[in-house]
C-alpha cells in the first residue's frame with residue numbers, strides 16, 4: 001500500500017476510434033504499459049467524447065469494446081491499473097456540468113481543436129464546443145498529478161489548469177493542479193510510404209499504415225514496399241533520410257534495441273534485407289498482442305467483467321472529489337446519498 005501511495009496519480013484519456021496503428025502503439029499503448037509500472041494509473045476510454053462529432057451507435061459500441069480489448073492485450077492489468085469506460089462512471093458527466101459554470105464561453109471559443117473540427121461542418125454540436133469541459137472534469141475528478149498527452153492537447157491541458165485554479169480560488173482548495181507530459185519529438189512513427197507524415201488511418205497512403213490487427217503477410221508486404229532513400233546507407237538522420245530513419249525507429253520500438261545498436265548491426269547491409277528484418281520484428285511484436293486481442297474481443301463477458309472492475313475503482317476514486325465540488329458550490333446534499341439514490345448504502 002505504501003508503494004501505491006508514493007506513486008504519482010496519472011490519468012490518460014483514450015479516444016475510442018477504429019483501426020489503431022503501429023503509431024498508436026509507439027506513442028500510446030507502449031507508454032501506458034510502462035506507466036502502469038511507475039504510477040497509480042487511470043486509463044479511461046472516453047466514449048462520451050466520441051459523440052461530439054458525427055458517429056454511429058454501432059461504431060461507438062464496437063470501438064469501445066475493441067479499444068478496451070486492445071488496452072488489455074497490450075499489457076494493461078485490470079488489477080494494477082484502473083481501466084474503464086467514461087460513461088460507466090456518471091461522475092464524469094456531472095463534473096462537466098458543474099465545471100461549465102467556471103469555464104468561460106470565450107475560453108472555449110478560442111480552442112483551436114474546436115475551430116478545426118467545426119470548420120466547414122453543416123452540424124456543429126454543442127457537445128463539440130463543450131468537449132474541453134468534459135476533459136477538464138476527467139482529469140480533475142481523480143486529483144491527477146500527471147497527464148501523458150499528445151502535443152495537440154496542450155491547449156486543453158492549459159485550460160484544465162486554469163479552470164482548476166479558478167475553482168480552487170472561488171470555492172476553496174479542491175483540485176490538484178495537473179501537469180502535462182508530452183511525447184518527445186521524434187518518438188513518432190511515420191507513414192511507410194510518406195515518411196513526412198505521421199502514421200494515421202485518417203490521412204496518408206493506406207499501404208504505408210500498419211494496423212495493429214493487420215495479418216502477418218500484410219505487415220511483411222507493407223515493409224517490403226516501404227520507401228527508402230536514394231543514398232544506400234542505413235543511418236539515422238530524419239532530415240536527410242526520413243524513410244530509413246523511420247524504419248530504424250520502428251525496429252527499435254519492436255525489438256527494444258537502441259537505434260545506435262541497430263545502425264552498427266546493419267552497417268554495410270542492403271536495404272532489402274533490412275526492410276525484411278524490420279517487417280519480421282513487427283510481426284513478432286504484434287502476433288502475441290493480436291492473439292490476446294482476438295481472444296478477449298471474442299469474450300464479451302470477460303471484457304465486461306474487466307471493465308466492471310475498473311469502473312468500480314474509478315467510482316470510488318472520483319466520488320470524494322465530486323462530493324466536495326457539490327458541497328463547496330452550495331448544493332444541498334441528498335439525504336440518501338447521491339450515486340445510486342436511496343438504494344445506495346450509506347457511507348460508501
Ligand code: TRP
Nearest residue numbers: 011012013014015046135138139
Ligand atoms: N482529448 C483527448 C484526445 O483527443 C482525449 C481525452 C479525453 C483525454 N479526456 C482526457 C486525454 C483526459 C487525457 C486526459 O486525445
